[in-house]
Amino acid sequence: MQQEIVLVDASVYVFRAWHSMPDEWVDHEDWPVNAVHGFARFLLELLERHRASHVAVAFDEALESSFRNQWYPPYKANRDPAPESLKRQFRYCQAFSRALGLHTLSSDHYEADDLIGSVLGQLRGQGFRGLIVSADKDLSQLLCPGDEQWDFARNQRWGHADVHGRYGARAERIADFLALAGDAVDNIPGVQGIGAKTASALLDHFDSLESLLQRVEEIPFLRLRGAKAHAARLREQADMARLFKRVATIALDAPVASEADAYRRQAPDQVSLQPLLEQLRIGPMTRRRIAELP
Template identity: 65%
Template sequence: MNPEGTPAPGATRAPLHLVDASLYVFRAWHSMPDEFRDAHGWPTNAVHGFARFLLELLERERPRHIAIAFDEALDSCFRNRLYPAYKANRDPAPEELRRQFAHCKALCAALGLAVLADHDYEADDLIGSALHRARPAGYRGIIVSADKDLSQLLGEHDEQWDFARGQRWGAAGVKARHGVHAHQIADYLALTGDAVDNIPGIGGVGAKTAAVLLAHFGSLDALLEQVDEVAFLRLRGAAQVAARLREQREHALLWRQLTTIACDVPLPYDGPAATRAEADPEMLEALADTLRFGPMTRRRLRTAAGLDSGAGEAPPVPLPA
């Protein structure tokens, strides 16, 4: 359902859930109390928080097609080769957190979920590539993330889902949230910059100015081709904005390379969509022991994995025709 309570466009298409896992791991790392420890004494608060999120998602949606994307390319991404300062403002993850990322990946694999991770590409690129492969085969994407960068992937039938806030929106809802259309998000971020990723943007161009420019010109390419017209727009400091766009043209194009999600990344599964596989009960049990999950979490994991029949459990979701 969309926020108005009516079926989302393309709701009859088979859904492919694409989860931006790192967002939820980091959120758990910062919000969960540091009282959970594994069998070796290492912290497991992020794993416990991520497991709660994952179980709630699986219990609520019962997805047949799902992929969980992790960021491994924190300093080895192709974007770092284009711009060495990309994300250089971020401190390296401590060993206590890196170990928990490995546990989160293992937990997903034990549940039969496709795990996407690559040293050259970010989670956004893996999600974009999975959606790009699945869409022609009749799937619609449900991107589980609050990250505005991912809104550029939304097509007519897709949705983005801020799971923590319980908010969903499609391509048509992006403008109300960010001031530009879904297909303009990469251009918008190239103009405004993105402090989280250490992308400077164009000096003096803020969110409102970028939205006005893209509303008038449609794209960054058209804006740069017709930059002489900018000075005549009803825009505060229009002449100065035009001058900066001329001076920083090559930078703008570089920033757009950084903000554009790659959709041609090789994926580790066959077929158009990531079909959920059978769970690995031995691996699941070993992880539960190592991570010292309580009996409630263990039961939920086994039920989610199809190893126990839960009372009132919904019937299995059939494969799409």
């Protein structure tokens, strides 16, 4: 039986807590810590519900310094910079994750998706399958048979075979799909005039973006509304489409630990945990949950 590594896209849940939790919680310096309290609840609930032996928790720190910004400067440029109060809370969340005994990752060059993909790539050869905890469709490109993705907030799970029905493209072609249809969240415009349905139909027929671009003269003969116009746009925007695929593809070469034991859950580090709980003014109920972790 394959072992499993749980790969947590932490930033999604920090942002969710920041937007949804009231800002009544402050630390001992009166800085807001609502996102930390929300993230702590999420992480504890995850560990209570899913007794994983191997866990990696990945945080985003490369919003403006990712290697993708060098390829395509508008990448994620539609997002406002995080205020200092939120940056402090991210640092707290990382410290809390580490203090719980979880392997915690961040990089100013690679995004959380790249860290997750690189860890999974390292451990596949050691007999592991992945459970990716995130609702982000980009991460579905990492799924192979046996892997799952878990939208924890909605308690929805899907595997490799479910990706096409969910997003309109096979897991291996999610980056091709985003190159064509675009991704507003990451400020990737895609090919002008091609939406999700058209991108799905084109990839179903041609299999990949590169095959589509090499066989663009066949598109006008497809039974597809606006086929002739789509062919013309793809001829004009072929280089940009290739660039968008490159930007949307998760890197698998981030510098991460290669040994499975590096990701094995450890007992909470009380030396760092207890002062952190005091600084964050964590209450007795959450402390009890930490003490009772399986």
